[in-house]
Amino acid sequence: MRLQSLLPQVCLLLSALQSGAVAASWTFADGSISVAAKGAGVGGGFKETLTPSKPLTTPVKLGSADTLKVILTTQEGQSAKRPHQAFLLLQDPAKKLDVSYPFSIKESGKAKVELSHKDLPLQLLRSSYPLSASIVIASFGSAEGYNSKAFPLTIELDPNVPIPVAEKPLRYGKLPEIHHIFRPDPQSPNVVISLVFLGAVLATVPALLGAFLYLGGNINHLGKALSSAPVSHTLFLGSIVGIEGVFFLYYTVWNLFKTLPVLLALGVVAFLSGSRALTEVQERRLAGLR
């Protein structure tokens, strides 16, 4: 008796459970998307209806002064209901970035979200590809959530309004290679040019000698000088040639410390012998020989 009265109740409960399990799927109705330009008034701009699981194919353009508005009514099965999660999910497929904008929902399931440039992060604002916008509606319990692409979104930047450059944060990684650029080595002119000028410079020595001879230069007094003061003349002339020789050695192999003492010694010899030798020259002058 008692069992009989319970049976219909159990049946009812079972059917209720079953219907709950089957009907549970979130979706939306009365969806619309509109882009209103600032000051365009009612009816101006872009407007399109949104149907679940049928994404728009043409990208929605969002200018810098525009406001994008998505309105829809969330439904669980056929009845309007407020879910816990209702997001407009923007994805940048190239950079694998995503950001969600929650709808503001009334108890009746009427949901609305507005989006303009200032809401978007800089990384998405500068994206060169169309962003993909999805609508996500889901809640707790067994009802299956809705997550489907709704429309592609192209961000149109105003070239007159500079958007701040996203400051690239420091990340550890490989840095660009640097190869030092060396200053160019000093260059010599063509060796032929150098040789021509060297020849010209060296040709001055025979030219000088020729000029001396032409003007009557001679060394006729050499014998006379050597006979009257042989030691001092030899030493004086030798020391002068020696000093030049020391300079040549300094130029080729010697260093300064080797050069200076020898130069000093030769200088003393040249000074002492030079005064004698020049006295002899003076005697010749006083004798009227020159």
Added chain:
Amino acid sequence: MRLFSSLCLLLLALLSVVSGRSAVGDRVLVILEDESQKGLYSKFWADLEDRDFKLSFESPRNEQLSLFRHGQLAYEHLILTPPKSKGYGPTLTPKILLDYVNAGGNVLLGLSSESGTPSAVSSLLLEFDISLSPDKHSIVVDHFNYDKVSAAEKHDVLLVERPGQLRPDVVNFFGGEGTLAVPRAVGQTLGPAIPLIAPILKAPMTAYAYNPGEEAQSVEEPFATGSQLNIVSAMQARNSARFTVLGSLEMLQDKWFGATVQLPGGKTSKTVNQEFVKQLTEWTFQEVGVLKVFSVQHYQITTASEPSQNTTQIWEYNPEMYRIKNDVKFSIEIGQYDRTHYVPFVVPDTDALQLEFTMLSPFHRLPLTPSTTTDNSTIYSTTFTTPDQHGIFAFKVNYKRPFLTPIEERHQVTVRHFAHDEWPRSWAITGAWPWVGGLWSVIVGFLLFVLLWLYSEPPKEEIERRRALSVSTS
């Protein structure tokens, strides 16, 4: 060199005596307020003990508790479980924990949305630029990737794939096949500015964080959504101390190790929490990803055609001085610690180990290429010419990458100018020949003039004229 290698061996021997599996040490302190919860994590403790870690369990209420002994770390590793009260108490203040990290201690911080996150922990994490939701009991849910078996109603057990590579040039220590169960996680967001922090496990795209108290309404201002929400994140300090924030401590419990889970509309599968947690603790406790520089060497390369003037100087290693435009070879020996010993370190193909030769700013930044491999290390080397700028330079290897211990080697050398006798001689420079020739022709001309001055006899008529002049004046 021999002395150095024997020193290295000694050090290695010492290291292996000190620690079992970790590169730094094997003492682990577990802060567990409720002793009765220890049993829930028995497989986790067993895993750690299998890897030769010595676990000590302490309650944060223990006033004798100290992370330091005689100014040194008393424990190399620290596992923090969420406290019941507002914080960990006076023995584990955020300041002490920061000091611990600064001294090189590794921390695994477990969070749980059930017991809530104390504000002391939030403020500690803020020091690393890791932020938690201002709601104490914030929880991460995902209505698309949840476990149907255990959380059919609340959707708070997330099923997440094991993480992939963070960046193409970063080593992935946490990869692999399989699904992870993340029960009742606390999501974190990472600040953009600090390169020391890195996400390990991100939430799925449809996930979001909310406060369970506001379950009846719809979520309007979530703390964070999608992949901006991190479940596990890591901070590696410059001293290579590692700090891992595990959003869901419950992941470590026995019941989630190999638990059977099912995605909505998907097949049932076993979770791989055990493997992932092993990877996570291996990284946190410095069993993997520890780099060590064994030696650094640089020397001048002399070409065989130039006979060396000073043989001892040529073969000197690591000289203090180079000349500009010297050819220099630089090599660095790096090993990577891999659980029990050092193995040769291999730089990923997409990455590069770079040498900088710098004075204020780098003059050269060159990739180092592996030249030799030993049992424990790889020798990376490169050759280059010192720049034509004298000054105090430094060889710098600055290799900092996420999840690898930072390498910062700096070796200062002087780069001097050419000495006066190192320039080419003037006769070797063709452009100087006219000038050199001019000099010597002047000298020859001077000698001719001296001869002429000393020994020239004036012409006869000139003598006559002079004599007449001298007579008339006197």
